[in-house]
Amino acid sequence: MLPASKNIAHYGLAWLVLVLAPLAGAFWWWNIGRPVVLPDAPSDRIACVSYAPFRKLGETPYDIHFVMTPERIDEDLRALSKRFDCVRTYSQSNGLSAVPAIAARYHMQVLMGIWLSSVEKYNANEVAQGIATANANPGAIRGIIVGNEVLLRGELSPKRLTEYIQTVRAATPKSIPVTYADVWERWLKYPQMAQVVDYVTIHILPYWEDNPVKTVDAVQHVEDVYARMQKVFPGKQLMIGETGWPSAGRLRRSAEPSIVDEALYLRDFLRYAATVNMPYNVIEAFDQPWKRAQEGTVGGYWGIFDSQARPKFPMRGPVTEEPRWWLGWLAGAIGAVLFVLAGMRARQWRGAKGWLALLLGGFAAGTSAAWQLRQMSYACTGWADWLLSSACLLGALCVAAALMRRIASQLADHRDHSEPATWWRFGSLFALVLYDILMAFDGRYLDFPMGLFLLPCVAYAVFGLLTHEQAMPSAEQRFMASAGVLLAIVPVVAEMGMSKVAWLWLGVNLAIAVPVLIAWRCHAVYLKTQQA
Template sequence: MSFSPSSRGRRLVAWLALVLLACAGAAWWWASGRPVNLPDAPSARIACVSYAPFREPGETPLDPHAFVSPGRIDADLRALSARFDCVRTYSQGQGLSAVPGIAARYHMQVLMGIWLGRDPKANAEQVALGIATARKYPAVLRGVIVGNEVLLRGELSSGQIAGYLAEVRAALPASIPVSYADVWEYWLRHPELARSVDFVTVHILPYWEDQPVPPERAIQHVENVYAKVRQAFPGKRVMIGETGWPSEGRPRRGASASVVNEARYLREFLRYAASVDMPYNVIETFDQPWKRAQEGTVGGYWGIFDAQARPKFAMQGPVVEVPRWWLGWLAGVAGAALFVLAGLRRRRWQRGRGWLALGLAGFASGAALAWQWRQMAYACRDVREWTLSLVAFLAALFTALRLAGWLAGRLAGAPYKPAPAGRLRFAWLFVLALYGLLMVFDGRYRDFPLGLFELPCAGYALVAWLDERMRAPSREALFLATWLPVLATVVVALELGENPVTWLWLLLNLLIAVPVFAAWRRTRFAPICTSTMLDEIH
């Protein structure tokens, strides 16, 4: 006796899956809008914060012709002086040499940066301009930082950096301390640089560690590292030159980028810094869209303020990740209405079961695509990225509409139609495999587009579950389906299984790949089973 995929039990499982997908979408948005209680910061004031004014669309310090007017800097520092005692800059030129003079108007101090890189000519210009600015505004400067993460980037040797430090030190009065800034591990690898600085400036960023530290252990990690560096350089003052947490972007193991986690980290760090009377600088004042080109989505969202200079969170009271969370529910309702309207042309559905199936599928799809749109809004940098993302977005919506129509017909008892599992499914298999390869070999800065791939992956899984006449997949589809779980498993392993998002990524890959194997197995062995049954009858 054969088992029919359209039996009552399988239809019941399909209904349950649709209900769970719709409820999961609603719950996801609802949870994102719940206020999270966090410890209050001791004060809204911060000792020092990194300041880069390059936040306009298309603006980047990598453009040698970029220039920030004194008027813009004045407006920024006038507003920042209400909360910050000091700002740290990273380079001279492009208008930034005006920062110390403008900061003096608002009784702020400056950690003035001189940028160093591979180009000796550019370095010489930076050093000369920095020396001139420092001599002009000595009373404003908390210190001069010659070079930022040059060792990390591998652009200069420690000896070359020491040479630039000596040149700046000799040209400035003793009242202006000089330092070099880098990630704390590179200071421990190059302790000889300590002889060339007045104080040691280390960067401690728990999110970016080679072994990422989750927010609940981040402050303890900072405390341990700070103690280790101080022990390595006895007699030298140690300053944390950069520390902070991103509000958007991909999670790294247990370190998740979110507004709530940024607020939690900063509040807890300020409490810790106040308890040990430690010099520090927080990264950074404003979100920097241009950094997304170098570090992916997460690179652009380390600011205490967004790119429009709006504060992301308060220093006291609960914090909400998505204040307008109800828009996700609204998108779900819009999706349900769209799917029902698209099903009006089908007249053979019995009672309201078909409409209910379309409504559930539409709500789940709308909620998922709303999250994907939110991710696109944070990640897309230019017309090309927006175009590719919108094409993928519309393709997912089209796929979901097509699959939902077939599913609703099966659940409503309509006459059988061939399941939609041809070239369109192959296209999704190919895109998933391609993205899986990128995640394995170049995934450090890539997001997980779960909202996008939920639609085809869950949809094709449900179609295969209810399909009575499963067709044999092509060899190409079988090949891609073979690699999807392998690639997704490698992504999980790369993050040591600590990143929940990677497990969801693996689940989506399995949902679309396993039915391909099932169809291949069923169509391959069906003739053998039929022949065996006939032999037994005869």
């Protein structure tokens, strides 16, 4: 048993956690619901925007048999023409060769893309179709972009790419300039490519940089890179072929995807672009759900419009991250009620302290579960994702509710000396360490499922403060508790200690691991004492 002074301290710390947890949940939801005042954009109109029509679930350019109907393209371009003078496409397949002719109806121009890869047969079809489209619509095409980041992907050599560019230039009207698009670092690696294009098209995406740049500094980064590239390619026209910011996904160091951050970046960039003579293109018109499969959650949320073609934020006035923030508070209230009802079953304690603990724990769990559901609405791509995520969330809620019943009993001054539900803790540790492994070795595109693991981990931390385990934790639990903490340090180091979410993830691992490690140490000391 613990000394009385330590018991009192542990009880006080447990109450502190139970009070702070619902306050933190309530504050987080309120914070994302408040309007944020941002500088206005100079205009609602934007020079050019990347356009891919695959904005509905199940639509993907990877399906070579899928053809977007001209009617859908017409619907999209009619709406886009109200705010954009130009659209950039990336390929000729899936029906996109119809874009220039349809764009001309709405007095728009097209930066027409020809997609290149490592498959020569596919490339030949793309080039042939691109040449035919350019010759049929010369007045609607502002430029031809032969290949997009194919050097970055390592799918073609500079020599073979040059041959494709020369083929397109020789077969299309001289009035249409021909270029190639890639991230700015690749242009520095292959500066000879500037000699075979009419202008240099660079991509500057502060979020995806090897050293990510936070939103408030992002446009300054764009200015610095653009000035540097002008010095590298003097006398050559430069175009920013892609720039933008995501509205959802994982934090990269201090670069945070959110609607507010996307609005801030775009407004700042448009103010900068209005002061210099610089052609540019913003990525992108619509959110693209199919990109989540290759880039994680963040890949699907670069659009100025969502996948339903609704604008995500205004170009003037305050911006709100989550207008329905009150749903988080409602979820907290529902959680409090459910935890109180769960505490009534087979109750062996009395007193207001127990009920208060259930209310506080239930509210915190409800707000956390609501956070996870919001994250799932962004990340889940199909029914299988929803089924698995929902099952995990339900399991986490059940573990938290069961533990809160025992915590309430402890705080009501009726000691419950029963052992912790070791199989529940084993399952929670196993799931946590499994995700830790993924985050440590392949975490570039993975989200931190904070709302899922906060529930059991914090509950076990509070339970560990109030109880003293009577048996040595199993070897498997001791191993997973130790390994989880060590693995959780990897994202902190990878993010250079700048990611607040990576630190919180480490804290979640510590919350469930520390009680196990303390019990391990205490029992080891006890055994040594007995042996002595």
